[in-house]
Amino acid sequence: DTGVSQNPRHKITKRGQNVTFRCDPISEHNRLYWYRQTLGQGPEFLTYFQNEAQLEKSRLLSDRFSAERPKGSFSTLEIQRTEQGDSAMYLCASSLGTSGLNEQFFGPGTRLTVL
Amino acid sequence: DQQVKQNSPSLSVQEGRISILNCDYTNSMFDYFLWYKKYPAEGPTFLISISSIKDKNEDGRFTVFLNKSAKHLSLHIVPSQPGDSAVYFCAARSTGANSKLTFGKGITLSVRP
Numbered sequence: 006d007t008g009v010s011q012n013p014r015h016k017i018t019k020r021g022q023n024v025t026f027r028c029d030p031i032s033e034h035n036r037l038y039w040y041r042q043t044l045g046q047g048p049e050f051l052t053y054f055q056n057e058a059q060l061e062k063s064r065l066l067s068d069r070f071s072a073e074r075p076k077g078s079f080s081t082l083e084i085q086r087t088e089q090g091d092s093a094m095y096l097c098a099s100s101l102g103t104s105g106l107n108e109q110f111f112g113p114g115t116r117l118t119v120l
Numbered sequence: 121d122q123q124v125k126q127n128s129p130s131l132s133v134q135e136g137r138i139s140i141l142n143c144d145y146t147n148s149m150f151d152y153f154l155w156y157k158k159y160p161a162e163g164p165t166f167l168i169s170i171s172s173i174k175d176k177n178e179d180g181r182f183t184v185f186l187n188k189s190a191k192h193l194s195l196h197i198v199p200s201q202p203g204d205s206a207v208y209f210c211a212a213r214s215t216g217a218n219s220k221l222t223f224g225k226g227i228t229l230s231v232r233p
Contacts, residue, residue: 009163038220047124047209047223048164061220096163100219109221111156111163 007031009112011097017118018087025083026115030099037080038109039072040096041065048096054080087119123147124212126224134232139197141227143210146191150212154221155184155195158207167208168195200231 010029018024030037035056040048051070052062056077066072069087074080084091094116098109125144133139141155151172156164170177170184170193177184183196197204210224 036219040221040223045225047126047211047225048221050220050222053220098163108154108166108169109219110166113161113163 009097009099009110011095011112011115013115014113015116015118017120019120020087020089022087023083023085024087024117025081026095026117028080028082028097028099028112030079030097031101031110032078034099034101034110035077036100036102036107036109037074038098038100039080039082040098042094042096042114043092051082051095084117087117089119092117092119121146122224123150124210124222124224126210126227128227129225130228130230132230132232133200135202136199139195139200139204139229139231141195141197141208141210141229143193143195143224144191145193145210145212147212147214147222148191149214150222151215152213153184153186153193154211154213155182156209156211156223158209158226164209197229200229202231202233205229205231 012027037054039051042048052072054074069085072082094114096114098111100107100109154169155167157167158164168182186193207226209226211221
């Protein structure tokens with residue numbers, strides 16, 4: 006399977022715990038995006054990498070959130086001290102190119118439930 | 121503030137008929153528009169797109185129309201098939217915004233056999 010993969014697919018945690026999600030983009034894609042989708046809403050942009058550089062972060066990304074893409078390949082999204090409001094589907098997408106005009110391919114998402 | 125609006129949460133059509141999904145936007149900086157389709161337990165899948173320099177783009181059964189003056193676009197599916205039943209998201213981006221997508225809330229399309 007050469008698509009975008011995300012792990013885990015589901016995560017249930019207790020409030021206050023830290024969680025980390027992983028995204029493996031399509032291998033030659035240099036751009037990687039994280040989005041969050043809550044019930045009844047469309048995906049909302051969180052952050053974006055071009056290669057290993059994090060070029061933009063949304064105001065939705067509080068200080069408890071951190072994302073990395075250390076070698077310009079896979080990326081991790083960590084949420085510290087989780088809150089019930091963090092419960093959502095976290096989607097990763099990747100695309101190829103420097104202009105940003107190419108299609109974004111999405112992974113299946115990680116569904117987070119904070120109890 | 122919803123910059124991309126899909127005001128109808130659901131649509132039900134008969135197999136073989138036309139499905140028309142509407143989308144409105146408020147940000148004049150948007151210059152590229154996309155439709156994504158999403159099945160349960162899967163990520164969104166790209167369907168069709170249109171640049172702001174065009175008013176129509178067609179790909180098989182799918183056609184997207186853009187009315188810039190009205191800040192409105194629509195997706196036409198003809199003929200509709202039961203396998204088209206899914207959630208459809210309208211998305212937009214501006215080239216000066218690192219290509220991040222701004223999505224609407226989505227429309228659930230049900231195609232009845």
